[in-house]
Amino acid sequence: MRLSHLIKVTGLSGAENHLLTLLSGLQARGHEPRLLLLVEPGRPAEEVVAAAEARGIPTERMPIYADLDPTLPVRLARWLRALRPDVAHTHLLHADLHGIPAARLAGVPVVVTSRHNDDAFRVRPGIRQVNRWLWGRVDAGIAISEAVARFSIDVEGAPPERLVTIHYGLPPAPQERREASRAALRAALGLPADALLIGTVCRLIEQKGLPFGLDAFARIADRFPSAHLALTGDGPLRGALEAQAAALGIAGRTHFLGWRAETAPIFAGLDIFLMPSLWEGFGLVLLEAMAQGVPVVGSAVSAIPEVVVHGETGLLVLPRDVAGLADSLTALLGDPARRESLGAAGRARLETHFSPARMVDETLALYERLVG
Secondary structure, three states: OEEEEEEEOOOOOHHHHHHHHHHHHHHHOOOEEEEEEEEEOOEOOHHHHHHHHHOOOOEEEEEOOOOOOOOHHHHHHHHHHHHOOOEEEEEOHHHHHHHHHHHHHHOOOEEEEEEOOOOHHHHOHHHHHHHHHHHOOOOEEEEOOHHHHHHHHHHHOOOHHHEEEOOOOOOOOOOOOHHHHHHHHHHHOOOOOOOEEEEEEOOOOHHHOHHHHHHHHHHHOOOOOOEEEEEEEOOOOHHHHHHHHHHHOOHHHEEEEEOOOOOHHHHHHOOEEEEOOOOOOOOHHHHHHHHOOOOEEEEOOOOHHHHOOEOOOEEEEOOOOHHHHHHHHHHHHOOHHHHHHHHHHHHHHHHHHOOHHHHHHHHHHHHHHHHO
């Protein structure tokens, strides 16, 4: 099958990494995926292009000049007519809004959309009405979690009979040498070898609930003087988070690592992965932590309980529950054997429930049913 995937990008994060994994799997099965990136002028998303090209995925870029770009559906329709795909598959709101009408205009036989998140902005009346209209113009939709599926049905009016849930998959990778990674990360941060390290890897944005994580760490810092917190990533809240850490008296034990291209050694160097998100469509970083055998402390919100099993692969509390986060961190920081047990169970769960092969199989089954 000829498969055209469309997505608006500004950088490489969960949805983009998932899509690259999916397209690589489709290509390995003998299909012909192509990737079209909608990019803002001055933000060419070189990182995403390089990652796609490294996997051998044919990739093109097309500029998007505004959230509502009246020229874009016509340009997209022209691109689709030239390719004549069997399936056009859109990802994220901008690609849905412009790509779905374009695919219908171009006469593409099958149009599919993926829902990657239950973002708060999607509840706004105008966005809800737009998405209801778009759901009436696709043949099927994929939700990346049951939580996102429920949201799509309840908020956006997605027809349940046209919606399937297909979880993300993470490519199998050798587990990093934990002791070497621990030593290297602590040396890079100027910490003693026996320091306990809690960390997260994410964009520094409201969705990730990081102020609650900082508050929780401040509550247990005196009890665990060797514990430190490492935040890997960047975003608009960095300045506010640095100021919060200073106000809480934990600035010297809170490390802002910035954006990193290679994160597996960071995951492997952690004792606990912290994810106090306020909402989360899936949370691909959870799989990355599980791949390195790191237990999770996070929020029981949206899709996170579908990935992390409370008491088996991590500990989950209600969102914004600072006391609960602090208690969970205390429980694991004081119990190395339990950290090891939860981490090992997480890696086993990753291998059995979240393989890329399963994700590709289920996506192909949907395509073949619709095309056939």
